[in-house]
Amino acid sequence: MASLVGSRVERKEDKRFLTGKGRYTADINLANQTYAIFVRSPHARASIKKLNIDKALKSSGVVSILTGKEIADDKIGGLIAGWAIRSEDGTEMKCPGNPPLAKDNVNFVGDPVAVVIAESLAEAKEAAEKVEVDYKVLKAVTSTADAMNGDTIHEGIDKNLCFDWLLGDRQKVKEAFDKADKVISIDIINNRLIPNAMEPRACVADYNAASEEITLYTTSQNPHLSRLIMSAFGNVAPEHKLRVVAPDVGGGFGSKINVYNEDIVCSWAAKKINRAIKWVAERSESFLTDIHGRDHVTHAELAVTKDGKFLGFKNETIANLGAYARVFGTVTPTYLFGPCATGVYEIPAAYTNVKAVYTNTAPVDAYRGAGRPEATYTIERLVEKASMELGIDKTELRIKNFPTAFPFKQTLVHTVDSGDYVAGMEKAKQMADYKGFEARRKESEAKGKLRGIGVTSYFEACGIAPSAAVMSLGCGVGLWESAEVRFNPTGQVTVYTGSHSHGQSHQTTFAQIAADELGVPIENIDIVHGDTDKGTFGMGTYGSRSLAVGGIAIVNACKKIVEKGKRVTAKMLEANPEDVEFKDGEFIVSKSNKKKTIGEVAFACYLPGVRDEMKSPLPEGDEPGLKETSFYDPSNFSFPAGTHIAEVEIDPETGHVKLEKYTACDDFGRIINPMVVEGQVHGGLAQGIGQALYENAEYDETGQLMTGSYMDYTMPRADNFPEFNIGYTCTHATTNPLGVKGCGEAGAIAAPPTVMNAVIDALGGQEVTMPATAEKVWKACKNLKKSNAKAA
Amino acid sequence: MKDFNYHSAKDSKEASKLASSSSAFLAGGMTTIPSMKLGLATYKDLIDIKNIKKLSGIKVSGKSVTIGAATKHVEVSNSKDVKKAIPSLSSLAEGIGDPQVRNRGTIGGSIANNDPSADYPSACIALNATIHTNERKIEAAKFFKGMFETALKKGELIEAIEFQIPEKSSYQKHPNPASRYAIVGVYVAKHKGDVNVAVTGAKSCVYNDKEMSKALSGNFSSSSIDGMDLDSSEMNADMHASAEFRASLVVTQAKKAVDAC
Numbered sequence A: 001m002a003s004l005v006g007s008r009v010e011r012k013e014d015k016r017f018l019t020g021k022g023r024y025t026a027d028i029n030l031a032n033q034t035y036a037i038f039v040r041s042p043h044a045r046a047s048i049k050k051l052n053i054d055k056a057l058k059s060s061g062v063v064s065i066l067t068g069k070e071i072a073d074d075k076i077g078g079l080i081a082g083w084a085i086r087s088e089d090g091t092e093m094k095c096p097g098n099p100p101l102a103k104d105n106v107n108f109v110g111d112p113v114a115v116v117i118a119e120s121l122a123e124a125k126e127a128a129e130k131v132e133v134d135y136k137v138l139k140a141v142t143s144t145a146d147a148m149n150g151d152t153i154h155e156g157i158d159k160n161l162c163f164d165w166l167l168g169d170r171q172k173v174k175e176a177f178d179k180a181d182k183v184i185s186i187d188i189i190n191n192r193l194i195p196n197a198m199e200p201r202a203c204v205a206d207y208n209a210a211s212e213e214i215t216l217y218t219t220s221q222n223p224h225l226s227r228l229i230m231s232a233f234g235n236v237a238p239e240h241k242l243r244v245v246a247p248d249v250g251g252g253f254g255s256k257i258n259v260y261n262e263d264i265v266c267s268w269a270a271k272k273i274n275r276a277i278k279w280v281a282e283r284s285e286s287f288l289t290d291i292h293g294r295d296h297v298t299h300a301e302l303a304v305t306k307d308g309k310f311l312g313f314k315n316e317t318i319a320n321l322g323a324y325a326r327v328f329g330t331v332t333p334t335y336l337f338g339p340c341a342t343g344v345y346e347i348p349a350a351y352t353n354v355k356a357v358y359t360n361t362a363p364v365d366a367y368r369g370a371g372r373p374e375a376t377y378t379i380e381r382l383v384e385k386a387s388m389e390l391g392i393d394k395t396e397l398r399i400k401n402f403p404t405a406f407p408f409k410q411t412l413v414h415t416v417d418s419g420d421y422v423a424g425m426e427k428a429k430q431m432a433d434y435k436g437f438e439a440r441r442k443e444s445e446a447k448g449k450l451r452g453i454g455v456t457s458y459f460e461a462c463g464i465a466p467s468a469a470v471m472s473l474g475c476g477v478g479l480w481e482s483a484e485v486r487f488n489p490t491g492q493v494t495v496y497t498g499s500h501s502h503g504q505s506h507q508t509t510f511a512q513i514a515a516d517e518l519g520v521p522i523e524n525i526d527i528v529h530g531d532t533d534k535g536t537f538g539m540g541t542y543g544s545r546s547l548a549v550g551g552i553a554i555v556n557a558c559k560k561i562v563e564k565g566k567r568v569t570a571k572m573l574e575a576n577p578e579d580v581e582f583k584d585g586e587f588i589v590s591k592s593n594k595k596k597t598i599g600e601v602a603f604a605c606y607l608p609g610v611r612d613e614m615k616s617p618l619p620e621g622d623e624p625g626l627k628e629t630s631f632y633d634p635s636n637f638s639f640p641a642g643t644h645i646a647e648v649e650i651d652p653e654t655g656h657v658k659l660e661k662y663t664a665c666d667d668f669g670r671i672i673n674p675m676v677v678e679g680q681v682h683g684g685l686a687q688g689i690g691q692a693l694y695e696n697a698e699y700d701e702t703g704q705l706m707t708g709s710y711m712d713y714t715m716p717r718a719d720n721f722p723e724f725n726i727g728y729t730c731t732h733a734t735t736n737p738l739g740v741k742g743c744g745e746a747g748a749i750a751a752p753p754t755v756m757n758a759v760i761d762a763l764g765g766q767e768v769t770m771p772a773t774a775e776k777v778w779k780a781c782k783n784l785k786k787s788n789a790k791a792a
Numbered sequence B: 001m002k003d004f005n006y007h008s009a010k011d012s013k014e015a016s017k018l019a020s021s022s023s024a025f026l027a028g029g030m031t032t033i034p035s036m037k038l039g040l041a042t043y044k045d046l047i048d049i050k051n052i053k054k055l056s057g058i059k060v061s062g063k064s065v066t067i068g069a070a071t072k073h074v075e076v077s078n079s080k081d082v083k084k085a086i087p088s089l090s091s092l093a094e095g096i097g098d099p100q101v102r103n104r105g106t107i108g109g110s111i112a113n114n115d116p117s118a119d120y121p122s123a124c125i126a127l128n129a130t131i132h133t134n135e136r137k138i139e140a141a142k143f144f145k146g147m148f149e150t151a152l153k154k155g156e157l158i159e160a161i162e163f164q165i166p167e168k169s170s171y172q173k174h175p176n177p178a179s180r181y182a183i184v185g186v187y188v189a190k191h192k193g194d195v196n197v198a199v200t201g202a203k204s205c206v207y208n209d210k211e212m213s214k215a216l217s218g219n220f221s222s223s224s225i226d227g228m229d230l231d232s233s234e235m236n237a238d239m240h241a242s243a244e245f246r247a248s249l250v251v252t253q254a255k256k257a258v259d260a261c
């Protein structure tokens, strides 16, 4: 049987998605359901003086109106940060309470203060307009850079500082800088982004008074984790009385990791009113209340010798957490950021210092890449600048500082098991025709255009993560993953995974893996995920972990099935288990060449007897049935890496940046399905290029979101991109049996510095901030013209 | 969205009879529906005019192209007749918003709305258009009064827009990257006697740039407007473009338009 791993198997999920048969949360309608509308703060910072619901209660169709008071009275818990970070001085991070409905204070535009539940959506909306809230508006803090100087947002949290964290050794870095021939320094802003999943958040909560069970259908990337948080911290219901279902989910990008206010409120309220409640976010609500991403202000320095050896690295960053610290809010700018900030280079001394600040803006949390795009942007912008200042070719300078051997003990935390960065660079250069660039630059110049080329070499730490390691660093949970593989008596297989697919094609790729492991045709394998009532506890999908962690759990569970199959075959064929081999779905006794198919073995496991004979195919000690579970805890992170090269052409008269060429050469380890990987790379690139050239979440000084719709928030469109030129190098991960590394975030990590390096190259080294909009680039072009004129 | 009454008018007469101070005509609905959903506008009555046959369609004569008010952007961009007579007009239509918007939005709705960044108003000015309503004919130069303001009276219905066929013309827009409305759009049309340079997006209302029109009427070459330093004091400024940038774009786009003619 040919191996399915590595081939372009068509997506099993496409039939339902492409024919409109997907079942998303908003498609779920329950008998007798009500509709919820949230009353939200129009102010970025205010105290609530009075909240009057009398008029609203009289509005037609209203079933119930609940506020922060009721939720506090019922002792429903608030939203939490999932990772405890300690400051450099040893103190623990400071987190404010974050009640699901605000009672006393609101801290960003969109912070919910009440929920109106009515018979119809229109009636709920109408009544919500009649809820009267008397706010005392307070001065908002919105700027990341100045947050520490603003008014104190949360009582007791001085300077709005959640933590002041250090990774690395300041003294060693100082010594390294003292020895340097040259110090390259840079000030950069990692612009704030709004994830914009195609499907807005939604939830439908139901209560069964007889079983006293709450069922929550919600747009989540990790239903078990949501249940755990809602139960242990939200106090909504004990875990066995709370079922969380995440059906088809239309994109998450990290924004659907969090348990949100609406999940808790609707679950709690459904029990209170003993009826189902449906809530679907409008796009404007998504803009305001989904977690946002990035938002760093960084000063970084690189100490170098005159021939381009890197000696030391400093990174001083202020990271905006928004109004509250949420699930991955505190780890994203620390352990997902700092360790990767030295990039793919051997740098003997380094440190990263992060001050995480609260502001009156939407909470900031993990968004595709989470910390690693910010890290890569920092180091790769710095290295590009070093190449300009040292006059060393940008690819040569990088190669000079690549590690020469693997495992590579990276400066701050990670030990990278495998990779070949030079091979990746050489292949990328070839794919991009790096040599031919100067000729293309001249052609552009002849047309009055400016052309630039930009390079990024990145690595990232994903496949998160070894439980003991992350828990030692403050993570509130272990980051293993589970899988359960169940045979039916008639030979089909159901694989339950604790990871969740919201665009990642698990239904196909996981089935490919199981098909190869078990020798069962892929049509006979179903992948089930997303329901806490089905399958074992799982940690969900983020951090490019589904394959590198969840996929391995599937492999391990399959291996246990095969082990049992060998024992059963041996008993049936009267052989030694050690003499039974398994290949392509058949158990073969090597000495006699007798065999049983895996289907026959499954059948025998479920129907362990024979007519007229007192005989069982099951060996002593084996129970009937064929079902195995694996909880896989990885021994290390996985480390995809690669080199990307971009070329842009700029029209100096309009400032328009045209991305002419984009080359991505990635090492994702073994590839399960190249078509799916291309999809992931394309999507990641679109988001990364979006960050570099188009997307920006902007608040004014009063905390109003200026980019709250697609009329102002620039989502990239297909016509903004060239044909992507994608290639791979492949070194297998040595830390997992599939040799896989993860590909979900790479595009979003590598693209922003690649594109910006090209833009800045075209602009003769002038800094522009992301996104490189027409006006910023136009201004830089004018400066360039002036300085060129002066030089001439 | 608040409740409203929906009417479908069978002819112009019925449509204007149904109109009141709290009604709107429903053409493509691309402006009306979102503003109602966002609570920015409320109407008691929406009068659908899409079923009025007379309002749709394109007619070309030797001198002019006449487009029914309820004709969709996609119909203008795909029309072979328009492509032949005034190619710049069909390419303008092709550059509006996105396919969804072009499949519903109409030319009449666009000019009645007179959004300061809409594309069509510049075509009306540059191509000396005549706006035919159920009551009268209005010259484009007198039709666009100010931001979201036109010469239309309550209940007055645009029936068609008649564009004069120029010798040469081109529309060049620098789009807002998010919405793709014009940050600045410049429509240059060379007629027998003179040249019009209509500018949209730059100020509170579309206008004919007299200075550039004059320069180009004298010498129809981009060199005659190159380096022109426009007064930016009345130009729009927002997070996508400052007034200074807009002023520069007006000249740049005008030059591009002339070069493309």
Ligand SMILES: Cc1cc2nc3c(=O)[nH]c(=O)nc-3n(C[C@H](O)[C@H](O)[C@H](O)COP(=O)(O)OP(=O)(O)OC[C@H]3O[C@@H](n4cnc5c(N)ncnc54)[C@H](O)[C@@H]3O)c2cc1C
Binding pocket: B023, B024, B025, B026, B027, B028, B029, B030, B031, B032, B033, B034, B049, B069, B070, B095, B096, B097, B098, B101, B104, B105, B106, B107, B108, B109, B110, B112, B113, B117, B118, B119, B120, B152, B156, B157, B158, B159, B179, B180, B181, B182
């Ligand atoms: C996402 C998006 C992007 C867009 N991008 C662009 C762009 O790039 N460039 C651009 O120019 N436009 C753009 N538009 C606007 C669009 O092109 C429509 O033309 C415009 O919204 C109005 O046309 P409509 O037919 O939808 O009018 P409607 O919304 O139906 O009506 C708008 C107004 O016009 C009045 N009206 C309609 N027809 C008549 C008539 N015959 N007589 C008198 N009054 C009438 C109505 O009473 C109403 O007040 C965009 C719109 C959207 C939603």
